[in-house]
Amino acid sequence: MRDLDSYDCDAPMFAPAAFRLGDAQTDLIGRARRFGQRVLAPRAAKHDRDASFPIENFRDMHAEGLLAICIPEEDGGIGADFQTYCIAAAELGRYCGATALSWNMHVCSTLWSGALSDDLDMSPAERRAHRERRRIHYRRILDRGAIYAQPFSEGGAAAAGTVAFGTEARPLEGGFLVSGKKIFASLSGAADYYGVLCTQRGEGEAASRRNTLYLAIAADAEGVSVVGDWDPLGMRATVSRTLLFHDAFVPHEAMLLPQGVYFQAASRWPHMFLTLSPTYMGLAQAAYDFTVAYLRGEVPGTPAVKRRMFPTKQIAVAEMHVQLEQTKALWFQAITEARADPTKEQVLRAYAAQHTVMENANAIAVKALRTCGGQAMLKSLPLERIYRDSRCGSLMLPWTAEICLDRIGREALYQPGETDE
Numbered sequence: 357m358r359d360l361d362s363y364d365c366d367a368p369m370f371a372p373a374a375f376r377l378g379d380a381q382t383d384l385i386g387r388a389r390r391f392g393q394r395v396l397a398p399r400a401a402k403h404d405r406d407a408s409f410p411i412e413n414f415r416d417m418h419a420e421g422l423l424a425i426c427i428p429e430e431d432g433g434i435g436a437d438f439q440t441y442c443i444a445a446a447e448l449g450r451y452c453g454a455t456a457l458s459w460n461m462h463v464c465s466t467l468w469s470g471a472l473s474d475d476l477d478m479s480p481a482e483r484r485a486h487r488e489r490r491r492i493h494y495r496r497i498l499d500r501g502a503i504y505a506q507p508f509s510e511g512g513a514a515a516a517g518t519v520a521f522g523t524e525a526r527p528l529e530g531g532f533l534v535s536g537k538k539i540f541a542s543l544s545g546a547a548d549y550y551g552v553l554c555t556q557r558g559e560g561e562a563a564s565r566r567n568t569l570y571l572a573i574a575a576d577a578e579g580v581s582v583v584g585d586w587d588p589l590g591m592r593a594t595v596s597r598t599l600l601f602h603d604a605f606v607p608h609e610a611m612l613l614p615q616g617v618y619f620q621a622a623s624r625w626p627h628m629f630l631t632l633s634p635t636y637m638g639l640a641q642a643a644y645d646f647t648v649a650y651l652r653g654e655v656p657g658t659p660a661v662k663r664r665m666f667p668t669k670q671i672a673v674a675e676m677h678v679q680l681e682q683t684k685a686l687w688f689q690a691i692t693e694a695r696a697d698p699t700k701e702q703v704l705r706a707y708a709a710q711h712t713v714m715e716n717a718n719a720i721a722v723k724a725l726r727t728c729g730g731q732a733m734l735k736s737l738p739l740e741r742i743y744r745d746s747r748c749g750s751l752m753l754p755w756t757a758e759i760c761l762d763r764i765g766r767e768a769l770y771q772p773g774e775t776d777e
């Protein structure tokens with residue numbers, strides 16, 4: 357097997373000079389792209405067909421340092437910033453959407469507890485304790501390749517951010533007893549820790565979103581089980597089954613954020629929810645790349661028949677190109693301006709970017725299938741998987757395509773606290 361650095365690779369999605377990327381981030385993003393093409397792409401079809409989790413991808417990502425991409429440098433990780441992580445994740449999404457999406461769940465456990473939490477308010481004592489605790493999680497990842505999942509969804513309104521999570525953590529000596537249910541838990545059965553959002557609730561206390569806790573629960577803890585089957589349309593290799601917690605004991609050191617800080621993050625660092633979009637940005641690029649290669653007669657394993665000379669194909673590719681460039685430009689701007697306390701315009705742009713990526717990834721894949729024709733939808737080729745995977749993006753909470761539109765419409769027309777009374 358050739359060394360990653362010498363791997364003959366696709367062109368970058370975001371050319372470093374054009375998008376003014378620095379040397380270090382260019383190197384890291386290039387490494388992710390070569391890894392995706394060499395390691396992820398050849399394994400993607402089998403895991404999609406079997407709906408099996410690509411655990412070997414995660415073992416290889418550990419060896420490559422990618423599990424530690426957002427662990428701060430001072431704690432032994434790569435310390436990638438938000439923009440760098442997003443572009444690297446998009447590059448992985450080009451080659452295996454399900455791996456990129458699952459990897460995102462893992463990386464967010466380190467990004468949110470790492471660089472993002474450094475922007476939030478904590479007392480000095482709280483920050484010291486948080487840094488000590490997060491180091492425990494980071495060492496597990498760095499030393500033994502521990503994998504963290506991020507199961508938030510419960511099938512009700514909590515994952516959309518409107519009510520408190522139904523999964524509850526009852527405080528007791530040394531930690532919490534957690535009970536509840538999470539649906540669509542990507543990496544279920546494969547992760548070593550489940551980064552669960554739950555509501556801390558003492559005896560007689562009302563449930564409040566302000567008391568949301570972010571706890572890493574060991575997969576082998578007593579009271580934790582994985583149930584149900586997994587046979588979805590797309591993103592099949594995420595293996596997102598249901599998790600049940602029944603009085604699972606979780607020690608204090610399992611807190612990925614201090615009490616109250618998740619609530620603060622959700623309101624002050626809203627771009628944290630944009631992290632599901634890179635995978636789909638990569639899928640949009642993949643659908644376009646496939647179409648160009650196919651019409652040129654250059655897709656490996658297919659006859660070298662050229663179809664590029666038909667004006668209808670040229671127009672279709674032109675339309676896809678325009679849509680892809682529009683999507684990339686808006687998305688790049690949104691990931692570049694992610695920060696604490698963004699302006700109202702920046703938040704609206706983040707919703708617009710999420711909506712655009714999630715809807716356009718699928719629209720471009722639909723057009724790719726129609727343009728390339730019947731032979732291109734065979735399961736021996738990646739396009740039909742890209743098409744199915746891309747359909748999932750707009751469904752993902754908390755920023756589904758519908759919720760993005762709902763918020764843009766409301767927030768564009770009303771100032772905070774404004775009513776029509």
Ligand SMILES: Cc1cc2nc3c(=O)[nH]c(=O)nc-3n(C[C@H](O)[C@H](O)[C@H](O)COP(=O)(O)OP(=O)(O)OC[C@H]3O[C@@H](n4cnc5c(N)ncnc54)[C@H](O)[C@@H]3O)c2cc1C
Nearest residue numbers: 506507508509511516540541542591596748752753756758
């Ligand atoms: C492949 C895949 C992997 C996933 N992995 C994970 C994971 O690892 N962790 C995780 O936590 N979740 C994960 N999810 C779950 C995902 O984020 C959603 O929670 C899930 O798709 C919700 O499905 P639902 O039918 O229960 O949605 P519902 O909550 O019933 O919503 C249905 C639709 O109604 C709309 N809607 C819901 N609430 C509102 C509202 N307040 N205002 C306006 N519109 C609203 C939304 O547009 C939504 O699409 C994954 C989903 C997929 C498809």
